[in-house]
Amino acid sequence: MAQQQSSAAQSADADERFREEIRTWLAENLTGEFTAVVGTGGAGHEHEQLELRRAWERRLGEGRWIGIGWPVEAGGRGASLAQQVIFHEEYARAGGPGRLMHMSEQLLGPTLLAFGTADQQQRFLPGILRGETLWCQGYSEPGAGSDLAGVQTRAHRREGPDGAEYVVDGQKVWTSLAHLADWCFVIARTDPTQQRHRGLSYLLVPMDQSGVAVRPIVQLTGTSEFNEVFFDGAVTSADNLVGAEGEGWRVAMGTLAFERGVATLGQQIGFERELAAVIATARSTGAIDDPLVRDRLVRAWMGLTVMRNTAVRMLRSAGDGTPGLEASVSKLQWANWHRDLGELAIDVAGPDGLLTGDHYELSDAQSLLLFTRSDTIYGGSNEVQRNIIAERMLGLPR
Structure with missing residues (x-):
C-alpha cells in the first residue's frame, strides 16, 4: 500500500x-x-x-x-x-x-502509428511533428455523408512510370481545411464488385497535383473552412496505401476513434470560455434576472460538467486514450450541448442579437449560433450515433 x-x-x-x-x-x-x-x-x-x-x-x-x-x-x-x-x-x-494541425496530429499521425508501415511513419510523421505538413480528411461524399460505408469514390491500381500507383476518381464534401492541406487521407473503393464497407481502401493522396480541385463552401457564417474536393485522375503511389487493400474500413474506424480521444477535453475548455461569455452577456443585458434564463444557464453549466466527467471516465477506461463505442455517447453530448449554447447566446443578447453589421459582420454569439447548426451533423450525425449506441452497445435490433 x-x-x-x-x-x-x-x-x-x-x-x-x-x-x-x-x-x-x-x-x-x-x-x-x-x-x-x-x-x-x-x-x-x-x-x-x-x-x-x-x-x-x-x-x-x-x-x-x-x-x-x-x-x-x-x-x-x-x-x-x-x-x-x-x-x-x-x-x-x-x-x-x-x-x-488537428487532422494531422490527432487523426492521421495516430493512424499511421497503429496501421502504417515503418516506411510510412518515417516519411510522414516528421513533417507533422515539425508543424509543417497539413492533412485533411477525405471521408464524406454528397451521397455518403454520415453513411461512410456508402462511399463511391474509386481508386484503381496500375503500373505507372515510377512503379505501382492508384488513380483516384470521385468527390468528397465537407472537407475541413482542404484549401490549405498538403495531403488528404482518402477512403476509396478499390474493389467495385464489393458493397458497403467491403472493398474500401485507405489512401494518402497529395493535394498539389492537377487531378485535385478544391471548391470552398460558403457557410451561414460567411466563412469557408469546409470544402468540396474533386478527384479526377489524381495519382498516388501504391506505397501510400495504409493497411492492406480492402482493409480501409478497419483503418477508417481507427481514425474515427482517435478523433474522439483526449483532444475532446481541450475542446471542452473552449466550450467553458464560450459559456463564460454567454453568462457575461446575460449579466450586461439584464437577461440573467429572468428565472427561466438563469435556469438555462445553470443547466448549461451542469451539462458541461457532466460532459467533462463522461469524457474523462471514457478515456481512462480506454487505457490508451483511444475510446471505443462509448465515443458515440460523448459525441451526442457535446454536439447537442453546443447547439443549445448557440441558441442561448442569442437569447441572452436580446434584440441586438438579431442584427448584423452592414457587411454581414457577425458577432461571436451569432457565429456560435450559426456554426453549431453543423455540430449535430459533422463527425457523425446524431442519428448515426444513436444507431451505433442502440445496435452495437445495447444490442437492439437494427
Missing part, C-alpha cells in the same frame, strides 16, 4: 511539473508577433490569422509540443494520458489559437 501511495505521489509531482512546463512555455511564446493569434481560429473562425497560425504550428513543433502522446521512438514525448489532458487544458486556458 505504501509503495502504491509513493508511486501515485511521484506521478502527481511529475504531472504538476509538466503543467508548469507547458504553462510557462505558453506564457513565453504567446507574445510578440504571436500575441495576434491568441483566441483566434477554431470552429467558424478558421479564416483568422492563417499565416501566423501556420507559423505558430511550427513554433509548437520546435518546442516539441506536437504529438506529445506519441511514443518517444516515434518522435513524441511519450506523455501519459493525464499529461495530455493537462496540455489541452493549459493550451485552451492560455488562449492558444485553433489548431491547424
